[in-house]
Amino acid sequence: MCGRYSLATPNLASVRERFALGEGIPVEQHFNIAPGQDVVAVTTDREGARRGDMLRWGLVPHWADSPKVGYKMINARAETVQERPAFRDAFERRRCLIVADGFFEWQPREHVAKQPWWITRADGLPFAFAGLWATWRPAPDVEPLRTCTIITTHAGDALRDIHPRMPVILEPGGEDAWLDAGTRADALAALLVPLPDGETARRPVGRAVNDAGHDEADCIAAVEPEPDEPSSPALF
Numbered sequence: 001m002c003g004r005y006s007l008a009t010p011n012l013a014s015v016r017e018r019f020a021l022g023e024g025i026p027v028e029q030h031f032n033i034a035p036g037q038d039v040v041a042v043t044t045d046r047e048g049a050r051r052g053d054m055l056r057w058g059l060v061p062h063w064a065d066s067p068k069v070g071y072k073m074i075n076a077r078a079e080t081v082q083e084r085p086a087f088r089d090a091f092e093r094r095r096c097l098i099v100a101d102g103f104f105e106w107q108p109r110e111h112v113a114k115q116p117w118w119i120t121r122a123d124g125l126p127f128a129f130a131g132l133w134a135t136w137r138p139a140p141d142v143e144p145l146r147t148c149t150i151i152t153t154h155a156g157d158a159l160r161d162i163h164p165r166m167p168v169i170l171e172p173g174g175e176d177a178w179l180d181a182g183t184r185a186d187a188l189a190a191l192l193v194p195l196p197d198g199e200t201a202r203r204p205v206g207r208a209v210n211d212a213g214h215d216e217a218d219c220i221a222a223v224e225p226e227p228d229e230p231s232s233p234a235l236f
Helices: 012-018 067-072 085-093 172-179 185-191
Strands: 005-007 030-033 038-044 050-057 075-077 095-100 102-107 115-121 127-136 145-154 165-167 200-204
Touching (some): 005 095, 038 127, 038 172, 050 095, 050 127, 067 145, 085 095, 172 185
Parallel strands (some): 050 145
Antiparallel strands (some): 005 030, 005 102, 038 050, 038 095, 095 127, 102 115, 115 200, 127 145
16 A cells, blocks of 8 residues: 655655646645545546646545545555546546655555655656545535546565555656547556556655654664664563
8 A cells, every 4th residue: 555655855846847736726835644634636627637736645446435535545545446436537638647746655564663765766867646626515505626646556575575555656758648638448457557667666764754744854864774683582
């Protein structure tokens, strides 16, 4: 799964330019983006033109009884996204790019606490997760809630020892196809693959990132992992 990610680059102007976000989108530096927050995205209008957008992370289908369901739908599995009722309509008509430059995963350890890792492209550049979006409106006279989910796939060899799954990071050449309403379903499915191992970078980070409310630079600061060794028994 993908439960936390970053947009930590200090060069936010380049992010705005890279994704043609426009000046109305508040592109800000974040080291620890969590579900339930509004995130930077790219959607399309009725004519298919790109537009910068802000979406709440955690997809709420239009038929949901409560927006709280979004916390259970922060991710959609690539293998079933075309079949699950919560995601299949969005897969057909409401695909989006979710702008990031890294994501976090927690590696299970046998004798010590899980080790967080920050995973990025090898070149360190911002990228787009493959996402879906939806609109939920509890009543006709209420402002609609626009939400999104990040699609995940199986992890590549470079990350499999950390976690068996990872978010889909689209190659730049696949972003237009992902947004294009005319792209066939089989071509879309072909985009939902792991980032190639040679384009993947990882580094261990401290446990500051464990706190979803903590959004500081120490979330991505490299640390030396704690040895995974059993504690010595007390002698007395």
